[in-house]
Amino acid sequence: MALIDVAFGHARTVLATLVLILIAGTIAYINIAKEADPDINIPIIYVQIDHDGISPEDAERLLIRPLEQELRGIEGVKEMRAKGYEGGASIFLEFDAGFDVDKAMTDVRDKVDLAKPDLPTETDEPTVHEINLSLFPVIVVTLSGDVPERAMLKAARDLKDSLEGISSVLKVGIAGDREEVVEVLVDPVKVESYALTIDSAIDVVRKSNELV
Incomplete structure (x- = not known):
């Protein structure tokens, strides 16, 4: 009770102290370093x-x-x-x-x-x-829908290009992106009928796949 009586008797001093504490706490909160993704x-x-x-x-x-x-x-x-x-x-x-x-x-x-x-x-x-934890991806974006796989991959690659344009983004990767491969079946009889060889047919396919 004596402490309460002293507080009431010095109300201005108590209020001034509380105000100073609030101001100091506000300044500390504003200036203290904060990280959205701290390195743990x-x-x-x-x-x-x-x-x-x-x-x-x-x-x-x-x-x-x-x-x-x-x-x-x-x-x-x-x-x-x-x-x-x-x-x-x-x-x-x-x-x-x-x-x-x-x-x-x-x-x-x-x-x-x-x-x-x-x-x-x-x-x-x-x-x-x-x-x-800082080495793990921060954001994962999942694309899904009833569309062909090629259309889904194109949408993912377009999104990847857009995200890489953001200055704060370090790296963007795509999971499930498969390299397209074309399988060519050669009919030896038809190749021979055109007076060609298997090696020449392979060479034609290889050259048609080159970027000029």
Whole structure:
């Protein structure tokens, strides 16, 4: 009660203090840095290992085990998960919150280099990746409709060209865009009747596909 009595007794001072607090808060809100898409560090780094034709069982034995033996020694690793699949394997390393991403990437690359001699010679170069939300697409536009595929692709390409014209857009990609291929079936009997060869027919088709 004494505090309330003091506040009522100094009403002007209390009101002036509240006004100053509101003004300071407004100024801080206006000047503080704000981002619509902040760069968030996710404490996960993964190693990708590709080996053409390898089975999931062999991937676990020949790819995952040698790398796990080296990666276990990295400081700050909270959990390590691995998965072998047809054609390769992936190893996910979850670090403690607040980790130094640059140091962690360096440590993982160093350990991967130590494990390389134990991998099969046919294995592709292992790659180390950081999971960074800023590298993911911000906007995804889906086109659908009861129209031919060629018309849909033309609309998608036109939209891609329009979006690339925006200065703040870094990159635009199209998913599901297939390269058109024309299959030419050659009748050997007809080719021979025109006194041509298969090679000459292929040469004619190739030249007709060139831009002049």
